[in-house]
Amino acid sequence: MSKENSSDNECPQDKIIFDADRGEYICSENGEVIEERIVDQGPEWRAFTPEEKEKRSRVGGPLNQTIHDRGLSTLIDWKDKDAIGRNLDPKRRLEVLRWRKWQIRARIQSSIDRNLAQAMNELERIGNLLGLPKSVKDEGALIYRKAVEKGLVRGRSIESVVAAAIYASCRRMKIARTLDEIAQYTKANRKEVARCYRLLLRELNVGVPVSDPKDYVTRIGSLLGLSGASMKLAAEILDKAKNVGLTAGKDPAGLAAAAIYIAALLNEERRTQKEIAQVAGVTEVTVRNRYKELIQELKIEIQNQ
Missing domain, CATH: 2.20.25 (N-terminal domain of TfIIb)
Incomplete structure (x- = not known):
């Protein structure tokens, strides 16, 4: 009124x-x-x-994309008490266990449900091993669901498509993870994961930004125990390299590793090329070649190498 x-x-x-x-x-x-x-x-x-x-x-709780039914279904608990809190007798307890068994079976009926259940478990496993935040795993789950809806998973390894979805999610969320890092936690090889990744980009029109070497700086620097000043200097070196066109066509992880190496030398936080290469997931040769290119083109003077 x-x-x-x-x-x-x-x-x-x-x-x-x-x-x-x-x-x-x-x-x-x-x-x-x-x-x-x-x-x-x-x-x-x-x-x-x-x-x-x-x-x-x-x-109930919020929707969870990393569960095959998004967490909408209800589960019968394992507790052996009734609604009032009294203990169940053995016969009644066995009956509740049978209810739970059939309720779990009823949740997964169609082939798509079985596929999603297996894929979401795999996605959760890889995400935990890589230390990915929940937002990245949710984005990867959404990409995989779209692939299932379009029939892209048929005839392909679930592990490969899940790994490709995680890599696409990392790229979209600007989380520095290489294809090699993700592929090492799956039974599928890198070549198969890369093929599935290209398929997802082509068929789902997933917008993926160009990988920026600066996205790798913080992660590599943190794993090496470098100071914030060195990581900031490495990012500034990469900005200068980008302005003169040195980053085009180069592996971003390799560029970041070389910039970290230069910054560590300049700030007297010396790390070997081998240490940096292992953390960055590239070879020592790559670090050495990118290092030479950066100091020559940017006129950086390194004292007491």
């Missing part, structure tokens, strides 16, 4: 406040009730602690 306002006495939008106890919108300037008897859209119960709120809430 609304009260009519005259055009001369309209309340500014930023002065309108809501009184939850009365269910009214009120103008804070003149106290006029603009709207009353507002229906409360919140729960009919009250909670004063997070524990009470969680206990009384009747909704």
Whole structure:
């Protein structure tokens, strides 16, 4: 129910406040009730602690893309107590176990469900081994689901497509992980993962930005225990290299490794080319060649090599 306002006495939008106890919108300037008897859209119960709120809430958790059914289904718990808290007798406990077994079987019925269940487990495993954040795993799960919907998984290894989806997700979220790093945690070889990655880009129109060498600097520097000043200097070196066109067509991990090596030398935090190459996932030859190119083209002087 609304009260009519005259055009001369309209309340500014930023002065309108809501009184939850009365269910009214009120103008804070003149106290006029603009709207009353507002229906409360919140729960009919009250909670004063997070524990009470969680206990009384009747909704489930948020959607989880890394579960094959997005976490929408209900699971029968392993607890051997009834709703009141009394212990179940052995016969009743066995009956509940049978319910749980058939409920789990009923969750996965179609071939797509079985495929997604296996793929999401694989995605979770690879993501945990790589230390990827949840946002990256969720993005990879979405890409894989799109591939399943378009029938791209048929006839291909689930592991290969999952690894390709994770790599595409890392590229989209600017997380520095190379194809070799991801492929080493799967039974599929790098060539097969790369083929599936190109297929996803072509068929799903996944927008992937060009890999930036600076994305690798923080990760490589952290693993080597370098200071923030050295990592900042390495990023500045890569910016200069990009401005003169040195980064075009070069492996970003190799460029980042060479810039880290130069920055460590300049800041007297010496690390060997072998150490840096192992952390960056490239060869010593690559680090050495990129290092020579950078110091020659950018006129960087290294003292006491």
